[in-house]
Amino acid sequence: MKIDKNIYETADFYSNEIRQALDSLDIGYDSFVRTSSIQHxxxxNDLVSEILKSPHVKEAPVLQLYLKSKNKFVTxxxxxxxxxxxxxxxxAGACENCAILIDHSQLISPKFYLDSEPLELKECKGLKISNSKIKSELIEKIQNSNWSSKIKEIVLNWILDEKNSKIILTRIFEYGLPVFNDSSQxxxxxxxFEAVWAYFTGINHITNGEDCLRVLNEDKTKFSVxxxxxxxxxxxxxxxLIHTILDIKKIPDNLFVEPxxxxEGQKFSTSRDHAIFAKDIIQYLDSDTIRFGLFPFYGSDEEGASFTLERFKENIAAYLNLIEFVLKQIFDSRRIFNFSNKEFIRKWKSSDQSKQLISLLENDGLNKIHDTLMKNYESLIHSSDGNLTDEEKDKIFYSIMVLMESLSPKFVDRIKSVIGRFRLNTNAAIKYRNLIIENEKKYINEIKSGMERFSLYYAQEIIK
Known part of the structure; x- marks a missing residue:
């Protein structure tokens, strides 16, 4: 996707999308901070005023990337x-791959993002934070933290690296937040840098302007990032570093980094013109299912967040046999005879991810599923040991229809509109079967999705 908007319109666009995504997924929050807000x-600037009191912060010359044709600094x-x-x-902020803080003077082949004009380095003034005299304190705090050993190792190496002994706090940047007590303006x-401080702004907002530094120092405060x-x-x-300078004893209790x-090996994000917005898929899946589907990526390593079709096939093959899963639904009497339609469909979708799985199966696999399912279904219905009543047979039939509904909701919606609410009796089952047969040809002519065509065929074969 590409959006033809300026930087402010782009920020508004994504801010609204994030809000709608959180709402769509039933995720609540006490404060949603816009870094462009007056409160932030x-x-x-309150934080900068306190930071400037520290002997570890000095004004000094810095090198910054410069766009000569526009006569302006950029970052x-x-x-x-x-x-x-x-x-x-x-x-020119931080590397999105290895996450180091980018030194403008070392960035390779820097260009302006719009027209690829090469950038040059130009000296200007800036504020620098030196950590050389408090390095041991920083190391002690991180070593005693609850962070994962992997993150600790990365962060400690950064602190020990002499290149990070002085960190540039300010830049000359038309889209940055202005420092009030800068005489040059x-x-x-x-x-x-300042986006991280949105946590301070959020605390101020939630506590109606109460001192965020005091709140962060309270023993009862838990701080996760x-x-x-x-x-x-x-x-x-x-x-x-900022917490130490501001004499905040606490650092984040937990640090969660999402890869x-x-x-297929390429980053999937808005910075690469790719996005899937939650509000656009909530009409197909409920919020529980979407959150469940996203869960494997939370806290995973980089490999775990890298999706390839081949790896997906391998994981599915190792994790789940579709035939066994479907048969389990039929044989498990508690699921067949004691479930609500909505609950069953949600569990089916979230546990099996049926649409994705079925689209990967080859024809021989489909035939095997169909033959095995039909064989066991007939065995259930005609088994002398089963002693199934007509009502129980109808319920088994109905359970299969629920599976079909999860596979092809568009088709079943068409059927529902004709017969209204399902009833668990023979007449309803027969009517359902006849309607599928009557509408099959018309429906197939209207749809293009191979998965939906298969779902229709699958339902047909089961009930013939």
Whole structure:
């Protein structure tokens, strides 16, 4: 996807999408912070005023990327180049692959993001934070944290790296947050740094302006951080550094880093013009199912968040045999005779991801499923040991219809509109069967999806 909007319109667009996604997935929050809000601007400047009192913060010359044709300094997402550490494409904030803080003077082949004009380095003033005299304190806090051993190792290596002994707090950037007590009125806090401070703004908002520094120092306060892999540096090194300077004893109790979702080895994100918005799929799946489907990516490693079709097939083959699953639904009397339609469909979808699975199966697999299912269904109906009543047979038949509904909701909606609510009796089952037969030809002429065609065929074969 591409959106033809300026930077402010783009921010509004994604902010609205995020809100709608949270609402669609029934995820609540106490405060939704826009970093462009007045409250965030005021909170950031309150923090800067306190930070400037520290002997570890000094004004000093810095090198920044400069766009000569426009006579302006640029940073963050307005720059495209290659990381000098891992070689990946990145902007001028933090590398989205290895997560290091980008040094403008070392970025490889930096260009302006719009027209690829090469950028040059130009000296300007800035605020720098030195951690050399408090490095041991930073190390102790991180070593004593509850963070994962992998994150601890990465962060401690960053702190020990001499290149990070001085961290640039400000940039000259037209889209950054202005620093009020800067006499030149040029300095701003760039996005990668101040976005982390939205936690302070959120606390101020929730507590109606109560001192966020005091709240963070309270023993009862639990502070957990969630972020993508590209902002680990600021959510770890920079945040611990700022907390130490501000005399905040606590650092995040938990640090959760989510790797980028990749599709066939390529990053799947808005920065690559790819997006799937929750509000667009909630009409097909309920919020529980979507959250369940996303769960495997939460807290996973990079490999776990990299989707390939071959790997998906391998995992499905190792995890689930579709025939056994379907037969289990039929033989499990508690599920057949004691379930609500909605609950059963939700469990079927979330546990089996049926649409994706069936689209991967080959014709021989479909025939095997059909033959095995029919064989066992007939055995159930005619078994002398079963002693099934007509009502129980109808319920078994109905359970299969529920499976069909989960596979082809569009088709079953058409049937529902004709017969209304299902009834668990023979007449309803027969009417359902006849309607499927009558509508089969018309429906197949209207649909293009191979999966839906198979679902219709599957239902037909079961009830013939």
């Amino acid at each position: 601007l005021l909170t950031v 963050d997402s307005l720059v495209v180049g290659n990381c000098y550490n891992c070689g990946s494409e990145t902007d 040029e300095l701003t806090i760039p996005l990668w 969630f972020m993508g892999q590209d902002n680990l540096f600021h959510f770890s090194v920079s945040l611990v 980028f979702l990749k599709l």
